[in-house]
Amino acid sequence: MNDLYLRACRGQPVERTPLWLMRQAGRSLPEYRELRDRFGFGTLLRTPELAARVTLQPVDRLGVDAAILFCDILVPAEALGLRVEFQPGPVLDRALRTTADVESLRRRAPEEAVPYVFETIRLLRRELDGRVPLIGFAASPFTLAAYLIEGRGSKGFEAWRALVHGEPATAHRLLETLAALTADYLVAQVRAGAQAVQLFDTWAGLLDEAGYREFDLRYVRTIFERLAPERVPRVYFALDAAHVLEDLRDCGADVVGVDWRIGLGEAARRLGGGRVLQGNLDPAVLLAPPPVIERRAAEVLEQAAGLPGHVFNLGHGVLPDTPLEHLLALVEAVGRHSRRGRS
Amino acid sequence: MNDLYLRACRGQPVERTPLWLMRQAGRSLPEYRELRDRFGFGTLLRTPELAARVTLQPVDRLGVDAAILFCDILVPAEALGLRVEFQPGPVLDRALRTTADVESLRRRAPEEAVPYVFETIRLLRRELDGRVPLIGFAASPFTLAAYLIEGRGSKGFEAWRALVHGEPATAHRLLETLAALTADYLVAQVRAGAQAVQLFDTWAGLLDEAGYREFDLRYVRTIFERLAPERVPRVYFALDAAHVLEDLRDCGADVVGVDWRIGLGEAARRLGGGRVLQGNLDPAVLLAPPPVIERRAAEVLEQAAGLPGHVFNLGHGVLPDTPLEHLLALVEAVGRHSRRGRS
Numbered sequence A, B: 001m002n003d004l005y006l007r008a009c010r011g012q013p014v015e016r017t018p019l020w021l022m023r024q025a026g027r028s029l030p031e032y033r034e035l036r037d038r039f040g041f042g043t044l045l046r047t048p049e050l051a052a053r054v055t056l057q058p059v060d061r062l063g064v065d066a067a068i069l070f071c072d073i074l075v076p077a078e079a080l081g082l083r084v085e086f087q088p089g090p091v092l093d094r095a096l097r098t099t100a101d102v103e104s105l106r107r108r109a110p111e112e113a114v115p116y117v118f119e120t121i122r123l124l125r126r127e128l129d130g131r132v133p134l135i136g137f138a139a140s141p142f143t144l145a146a147y148l149i150e151g152r153g154s155k156g157f158e159a160w161r162a163l164v165h166g167e168p169a170t171a172h173r174l175l176e177t178l179a180a181l182t183a184d185y186l187v188a189q190v191r192a193g194a195q196a197v198q199l200f201d202t203w204a205g206l207l208d209e210a211g212y213r214e215f216d217l218r219y220v221r222t223i224f225e226r227l228a229p230e231r232v233p234r235v236y237f238a239l240d241a242a243h244v245l246e247d248l249r250d251c252g253a254d255v256v257g258v259d260w261r262i263g264l265g266e267a268a269r270r271l272g273g274g275r276v277l278q279g280n281l282d283p284a285v286l287l288a289p290p291p292v293i294e295r296r297a298a299e300v301l302e303q304a305a306g307l308p309g310h311v312f313n314l315g316h317g318v319l320p321d322t323p324l325e326h327l328l329a330l331v332e333a334v335g336r337h338s339r340r341g342r343s
Helices: A003-010 A028-038 A042-048 A050-060 A077-079 A099-101 A113-126 A141-150 A158-166 A168-193 A208-230 A240-249 A262-269 A283-287 A291-305 A323-340 B004-009 B028-039 B043-045 B048-062 B074-081 B101-102 B114-126 B141-150 B158-166 B168-192 B209-230 B242-252 B263-269 B285-286 B289-302 B324-342
Strands: A084-086 A088-091 A134-139 A196-199 A232-236 A254-259 A274-283 A310-313 B084-085 B089-094 B134-139 B198-203 B232-236 B255-257 B278-283 B310-314
Touching: A003 A196, A003 A310, A003 B114, A028 A050, A028 B141, A042 A084, A050 A113, A050 A262, A077 A084, A077 A088, A077 A168, A077 B004, A088 A141, A088 A208, A113 A134, A113 A168, A113 A283, A134 A141, A134 B263, A141 A158, A141 A196, A141 B028, A158 B101, A158 B285, A158 B289, A168 A196, A168 B310, A196 A208, A196 B089, A208 A232, A208 A240, A232 A240, A240 A262, A240 B242, A254 B278, A262 A291, A274 A291, A274 B074, A283 A291, A283 A323, A283 B158, A291 B158, A291 B255, A323 B242, B004 B198, B004 B310, B028 B043, B028 B048, B043 B048, B043 B074, B043 B084, B043 B289, B048 B324, B074 B084, B074 B141, B089 B168, B101 B168, B114 B134, B114 B168, B134 B141, B134 B168, B141 B158, B141 B209, B158 B168, B168 B198, B168 B209, B198 B209, B209 B232, B209 B242, B209 B255, B232 B242, B232 B278, B242 B263, B263 B278, B263 B289, B278 B285, B285 B289, B289 B310, B289 B324
Parallel strands: A134 A196, A196 A232, A232 A254, A254 A274, A274 A310, B134 B198, B198 B232, B232 B255, B255 B278, B278 B310
Antiparallel strands: A084 A088, B084 B089
């Protein structure tokens, strides 16, 4: 029974710093590549037995201290009547482009629209049997909207940014719909068994500070407020958010994930202190040899020394070409150095 | 004779705020699309008569207050014996991957390796005949290295980041070579007639603060120090640099370009004041209708009110789908509002 992650999120004492890695289930693991090549990404995440297997792979292989549901941030769009395919990046059957498109959206209960997500969670809780906690997740409304308006991933998300600046009322209408959907989706994940939830805000850096407050942060808060009665740790990770760190004081999360660009000490200062932080080794460091990984991981732990709580993670997802042995070296180094720090 | 841009760069009084736009020569202009479709991007930039024509198009059509050489940041790589093609993004004939690759680089004088660049500048100075100043440019060594190691553009530049973290001595050797090359290249541009120079650091955001100081900023300084005797304004634009703004105090530039993420007032405060700034309207605002463009441009001008000098620009390049009429509306609005601000 390893509850280090949950205790760290709550600012409670831990014997060593818990670790998990964004995109820990992925192509660094040969057993993942085998399943993906056999079934395809879409089938993996829509089939509870397979999604659960993939979720468990890094727990078994790497010894991380938390499992995170294997899924995709676009999945809840299916509760709006959109269809998501993976080629392998997510592509929607249609992009929302007009005010009429946005107004025509009808919201179904996530449990009905994407029942496989919750079935996967229930299955995982049985299979994990308390071994490590299970994290559920979703995208922030701003980040999800970027994909819904473009219809797929994009370098600059111009269509979405044009809507935000040119038709803010339509943008807000979409964001309200997505905030309500996302709150429902995460509450349902918790009720199915997720023991913590993380909101991923990958595209926060598209906005300037005023835009971030108006089109992003307020919807993040709404969701975390809806989650408060569920009494699970709420984690917010905004990529490329160095320009809005002060604003994150009001994000409503218990834990804030920090990307690799800012040291955890500086982040804590700008966030106002008293906050549990998650992060933030540069994922590119995992491309370097193990001695470099160990040294840089130790530096992150040192920077985290004064925090009320720290969950070790990367500053963004595991990069596709990261060697498995480097992931193992990281887990080992964080375990060793964080025990030493406390002795 | 419009020298507003040069005076603003030097912190001298101006009647109105000068404006130019990163990527102002580009597909928003039908006359550019026509030339590009007829000749192809590579031929355009390697043929002085054509490169000069493209450079002048936004001056004629938009009425901007500066011309910037039409070229590509990878062009100086040809002085290292690499061959650049455009498909249409730049692609090198080989990527540098090993220490031996880096050590084998021989540096030729830019005037010999890429004479067309300097011929274009000389031609432009004659054709401009003082109408507006001509800006030369190059990439920062860190940003140029990212392309040389990958061999082309990339989403995450993993090979380059792996080298930086895993083989820092080789990375520094490459960066030293590129800093010397870039200084030669910019000095030669000035001697051919460029009246200001801008270093573009598009990938500064790949680095954390310590990495930025070690692998990026010091080489930027080296280049600007080499340029000091040339007595032209030196401009530094680092994209996604909110996490290192304090460090930019030491960048050695006369003018600092700021991306759209941070307000100019906040940027000035973090840069220590007393600095001429360039920027920083969100380029996505130009996708919105003209009244929005006018309001947001006026806000940028207001934020710039207390600066010792301000060059209006976008916070990054003109986005590909920006309508021509929106560019014209911006130029008109900045002219009108900045005159009003001074009356």
